[in-house]
Amino acid sequence: EAQVTQNPRYLITVTGKKLTVTCSQNMNHEYMSWYRQDPGLGLRQIYYSMNVEVTDKGDVPEGYKVSRKEKRNFPLILESPSPNQTSLYFCASRPGGTSYEQYFGPGTRLTVT
């Protein structure tokens, strides 16, 4: 089944404890992206990647890191999480070329205390 997977789905952590949220897609998509969803703010893009080893900042990159060493994986790293990063996170992917619709993972709900 074609899909985007994220792990973990739920995570509660404490301020300053490094964490990684994994994202993987099995559709051979070139483009991948991370969003955070907050009430009243919709989805805001954190980082995106056009292809392996090519990443760029989205609208809210502060406090996050990403890497794209393989085409299928695009992990999101919070080196020192803070309570304002408590949010619902989504990974998405799409093919290259002129297909602009994105396919979303199920989400990761992160709570930082």
Added chain:
Amino acid sequence: AQSVTQLGSHVSVSEGALVLLRCNYSSSVPPYLFWYVQYPNQGLQLLLKYTSAATLVKGINGFEAEFKKSETSFHLTKPSAHMSDAAEYFCAVRDYGGANNLFFGTGTRLTVIP
């Protein structure tokens, strides 16, 4: 820069009534527009998209949207609401920068009253 505005963060309709969710866009070039739906505890799923072909776009689950350039609108409609339509709906516009990112609206939560 492209952007979308969704009017109404919450919309309630009775089962069987018309669903109308509003989206207005801002774009300096002909836009590509999308509607996504998010059911509880799930990711976003594409409902429909406008890519400069027909102005009336039909999507899944009986939804459709009409692109109106004169009104810069792309409102989502469904003639008869079903309980299973209760979800959050997001309008999005494609960015014409090199990455073709999507910019999302703030979402509209649809409640269907039995």
